[in-house]
Amino acid sequence: xxxxxxxxxxxxxxxxxxxxxxxxxxxxxxxxxxxxxxxxxxxxxxxxxxxxxxxxxxxxxxxxxxxxxxxxxxxxxxxxxxxxxxxxxxxxxxxxxxxxxxxxxxxxxxxxxxxxxxxxxxxxxxxxxxxxxxxxxxxxxxxxxxxxxxxxxxxxxxxxxxxxxxxxxxxxxxxxxxxxxxxxxxxxxxxxxxxxxxxxxxxxxxxxxxxxxxxxxxxxxxxxxxxxxxxxxxxxxxxxxxxxxxxxxxxxxxxxxxxxxxxxxxxxxxxxxxxxxxxxxxxxxxxxxxxxxxxxxxxxxxxxxxxxxxxxxxxxxxxxxxxxxxxxxxxxxxxxxxxxxxxxxxxxxxxxxxxxxxxxxxxxxxxxxxxxxxxxxxxxxxxxxxxxxxxxxxxxxxxxxx
Ligand SMILES: [Mg+2]
Numbered sequence: 504x505x506x507x508x509x510x511x512x513x514x515x516x517x518x519x520x521x522x523x524x525x526x527x528x529x530x531x532x533x534x535x536x537x538x539x540x541x542x543x544x545x546x547x548x549x550x551x552x553x554x555x556x557x558x559x560x561x562x563x564x565x566x567x568x569x570x571x572x573x574x575x576x577x578x579x580x581x582x583x584x585x586x587x588x589x590x591x592x593x594x595x596x597x598x599x600x601x602x603x604x605x606x607x608x609x610x611x612x613x614x615x616x617x618x619x620x621x622x623x624x625x626x627x628x629x630x631x632x633x634x635x636x637x638x639x640x641x642x643x644x645x646x647x648x649x650x651x652x653x654x655x656x657x658x659x660x661x662x663x664x665x666x667x668x669x670x671x672x673x674x675x676x677x678x679x680x681x682x683x684x685x686x687x688x689x690x691x692x693x694x695x696x697x698x699x700x701x702x703x704x705x706x707x708x709x710x711x712x713x714x715x716x717x718x719x720x721x722x723x724x725x726x727x728x729x730x731x732x733x734x735x736x737x738x739x740x741x742x743x744x745x746x747x748x749x750x751x752x753x754x755x756x757x758x759x760x761x762x763x764x765x766x767x768x769x770x771x772x773x774x775x776x777x778x779x780x781x782x783x784x785x786x787x788x789x790x791x792x793x794x795x796x797x798x799x800x801x802x803x804x805x806x807x808x809x810x811x812x813x814x815x816x817x818x819x820x821x822x823x824x825x826x827x828x829x830x831x832x833x834x835x836x837x838x839x840x841x842x843x844x845x846x847x848x849x850x851x852x853x854x855x856x857x858x859x860x861x862x863x864x865x866x867x868x869x870x871x872x873x874x875x876x877x878x879x880x881x882x883x884x885x886x887x888x889x890x891x892x893x894x895x896x897x898x899x900x901x902x903x904x905x
Pocket of ligand 1: 696698723724750751772
């Protein structure tokens, strides 16, 4: 089966929510890739930008797809993996979103041809029901309480909170949330994602002391990504009451060995777009397990196309330590569902679980997309934007290397 043609476009959704430290997220970008084969099958994939810009991902994806056109699918998959692994070895900037979108589309086409779920192509479908976790963005504590209740009503047993970085505010927020929701009595795992916000060790230490008083089970990325030595000290001080999860610190599969040597983590978070190709992500997850880490599959608010792929990735793991965090942007912004209503019922949460779509790839086909409505969110990629973006990337690279 050969790649006959491809198509890629960017979706740009205006959103408004806050992550830890009151950092506002005002847009989400989604690179959607379609790969058509000579057998008439169309594979769908999605990537979101991480550490690069979405425009840079888009341009890079077009370049890669141009090289892969005419190849058979298996060869395209191995070329893609090799290309990404070479970039990891050279420690170059990796356009994770491009690799994720393209490999996902290839895997979907292959799975559709074999009439199997994508999980099977990735290495095995170990489960068809997948527990999911609920994320609560930072807002007024009472709004956060409302959102937590909303998740609990849907049967979710793992809640992740974004937090303020001011120590007094942190205490106030946790106090309000824990007093009203009684999460501790509900058997819910409580995770707090600091998004690197405690810059000093003593501040991080105080924050974890407060968290342990309120029954926080896991803290995600308490300090900046490169401060592994200090994170290891925190881990030692609060083990086994609070587990440390690393997220932003992971940029290459090779980082896992460093985490292990430094004993800096209990859990590693692999979120969409993080390591690009799903097959490379899966391999890194298996490696993390061998090194003794627990593993979490995180979220970056994808459309249902990416969500279906992440359900398949989670289904392909022999052991799933934590519920899948990716539940799709449509859970937070329902009008951004990319599927026609009759299809969107497939990816809903029942009793804290989602179902693996079916045995035909991701079970999402080109005809299932609401392309007419989505057109309003297509991002126009004009040469001037590309130039502006290239200059911005170049400058930020120079500044990073100073
Ligand atoms: Mg995180």
